[in-house]
Amino acid sequence: MPTVAMVGAGQLARMTHRAAIDLGVELRVLAAAPDDPAVLAGATHLIGSPEDLGDLRRLADGADVVTFDHERIPPELLQALEGEDVRLAPPAAAKLLAQDKAHQRRVLAELGLPVPPFALVHSREETEAFAAQHGWPLVAKAPRGGYDGRGVAIVKDAAAAPELLGDGVLLEPLLALECELAVLVARTAAGDEVVYPVAETVQRDAMCREIRVPAAIAPDLAAQAGAFALEIARDAGVVGLMALELFVVDGRLLVNEVALRPHNSGHFTIEGTCTSQFEQHLRAVLGWPLGLTDLLAPAVVTVNVVGPPDGGEPDDHLARALGVPGVHVHLYGKDPAAGRKLGHVTACGQDMDEVAARAREAASILEGGRR
Numbered sequence: 001m002p003t004v005a006m007v008g009a010g011q012l013a014r015m016t017h018r019a020a021i022d023l024g025v026e027l028r029v030l031a032a033a034p035d036d037p038a039v040l041a042g043a044t045h046l047i048g049s050p051e052d053l054g055d056l057r058r059l060a061d062g063a064d065v066v067t068f069d070h071e072r073i074p075p076e077l078l079q080a081l082e083g084e085d086v087r088l089a090p091p092a093a094a095k096l097l098a099q100d101k102a103h104q105r106r107v108l109a110e111l112g113l114p115v116p117p118f119a120l121v122h123s124r125e126e127t128e129a130f131a132a133q134h135g136w137p138l139v140a141k142a143p144r145g146g147y148d149g150r151g152v153a154i155v156k157d158a159a160a161a162p163e164l165l166g167d168g169v170l171l172e173p174l175l176a177l178e179c180e181l182a183v184l185v186a187r188t189a190a191g192d193e194v195v196y197p198v199a200e201t202v203q204r205d206a207m208c209r210e211i212r213v214p215a216a217i218a219p220d221l222a223a224q225a226g227a228f229a230l231e232i233a234r235d236a237g238v239v240g241l242m243a244l245e246l247f248v249v250d251g252r253l254l255v256n257e258v259a260l261r262p263h264n265s266g267h268f269t270i271e272g273t274c275t276s277q278f279e280q281h282l283r284a285v286l287g288w289p290l291g292l293t294d295l296l297a298p299a300v301v302t303v304n305v306v307g308p309p310d311g312g313e314p315d316d317h318l319a320r321a322l323g324v325p326g327v328h329v330h331l332y333g334k335d336p337a338a339g340r341k342l343g344h345v346t347a348c349g350q351d352m353d354e355v356a357a358r359a360r361e362a363a364s365i366l367e368g369g370r371r
Contacts (some may be wrong), residue, residue, distance in 0.1 A: 001026050002286055005059045007050050008069035009036035009043065011332035011341070012278075015270070016069065017043040019278035025286070028070075032057045038069075040333045047159060053077050060086045065285045067240055068261050071099045072145060089189070089239040089285035090260045097236050098260040102143040102170050113228055113255045114226040116175060116247070122168040128158055133172040139171040152206055178248040179217055180256075182265035184277055185229045189239050193278070195295045196273065199265055201245070205339070210360075211302040212266050212352060213295065217248065224253055229238045232258060241266070241281040264304070264341070269293075271328045272300035273344045274321045297348035301356040303363040305343040307336050314342050314366040321345070321365040324358050329366070342366075 002025050006013050009031035017038050017169045020027040028044040029036075039045045050073040060066045064141035065087045102120045109115050120143065125179070131138055135160075142151035142250030154174060180203060184196040200215035202209050215222065230246040232255075245256040249251050261313030266277035275291025276282075283290055305314055313336045314321075321329055324347075331343040343366065347359040 003028055003063045004282060004285060005063035005066045005333070006030070006069055007056065007059065007066065007073055010036035010069055011037050011334070012069035013038035013043065014041045014332060015330070016278045016281065017041050019276060023279065023282060025282055028059065028063060030055060051077070054081055056081060059213060060110050065089045067281070068095070070261065073258070075099055091237055091239065094236040094238050096258055098258050099140055099254045100143050101225060101257065102168070105170065105259060108232065108255050109250060111231065113231070114253060115255050116172045118170060118172050120168045121171055127155070127171060127200045128354050130171050131158070138170045139174050140171070143168065143230060144331045175249050178251070181217070181225055182248040182263070183225045183229045183246070184263065184266045185233050185242050186240065186267070186280045186290055187233045187238050187242070188284050188287050188290065190287060192290055193230060193233065194293050195230060196266065197267060197295055198222040198225045199268065201265055207306070208264050209304050211265055211268050212356065213272060213300045219247070227255065228255060230277045240285045241277055245286050260370065267344050268300045268302040268331070268346055272296055272348055298350050299352040299355045300346065300348050301352070301359040302344050302346045303359040304341055305345060305363050307338050307340040307342050308368045309338045310368070311336050312368040313340055316325055317365050317368060321362040324362040324365070327358055327362040331360065
């Protein structure tokens with residue numbers, strides 16, 4: 001039985017474990033606690049820290065390949081593992097693209113891809129100089145460690161500019177977005193690759209709340225999004241899944257960010273495509289033939305279930321949510337908390353508005369009636 005080791009044991013690892021069972025693959029995860037979502041789902045696990053080289057070595061021991069469900073591993077530890085002939089998918093150099101936003105911006109710009117104006121600044125003076133060129137407000141991003149809106153702030157004026165210390169802050173203008181897109185690609189070490197249909201993502205409170213597939217954009221724009229993703233994956237030597245997030249501004253694409261792992265924007269693939277992103281990731285990191293990415297319905301919508309302000313538990317409303325026709329509910333086994341992703345709902349059908357209404361209704365029920 002092949003063994004895939006995954007650093008992290010959150011909901012992405014939990015859903016990867018489900019795919020691993022069907023393929024006869026053992027998924028071994030590095031968990032922070034025995035109640036992490038993948039552990040509760042039955043994945044083989046070690047308790048440890050992604051910041052401890054000894055724990056990473058224990059995880060990798062005897063595994064065919066080591067992969068990830070998050071970016072929060074010190075890059076120098078991944079380099080050390082590769083120096084010990086541990087097979088990482090993606091490799092450490094590729095993973096850095098997703099771990100360091102400033103490095104990512106520089107690499108994408110050097111590839112000639114369209115990216116927003118940016119600067120890595122270390123002081124209020126540098127912030128004001130960037131604003132003088134691009135105007136207020138600005139978007140300030142921590143180069144490392146941010147996700148789901150964490151590590152991102154809107155800076156409205158000079159008085160609100162934060163003290164910028166350490167390795168600095170990545171600044172970008174606050175753009176007038178027409179829509180936001182995401183596209184997944186999968187790639188093997190041998191260079192086999194597939195592209196998923198482009199999704200439109202709807203953000204609220206700096207968090208993805210809804211994924212609609214196919215995106216309501218012109219075919220040439222969708223083709224360009226897929227081409228950008230493949231170019232990045234090839235240049236970086238990606239192995240496994242890569243998610244590319246994009247903006248549409250003034251009718252053209254701007255490349256936003258990449259993630260080298262299964263991704264929230266790809267949850268629609270579980271019921272909506274021939275091969276889920278989680279199965280595809282396992283196939284890719286093991287060097288197996290990649291699966292088809294065709295949609296199984298003309299319209300697919302995924303809505304994230306987010307903890308309500310009262311800290312309510314989605315499980316309490318599950319039976320009622322399952323009464324919405326044709327919805328697929330995924331709960332992550334996480335402790336409820338306001339603003340925390342606790343699950344998602346996917347619906348498929350013929351008409352995008354009707355499908356979205358069903359998915360939103362079920363998600364609203366799970367959130368205690370809020371939406």
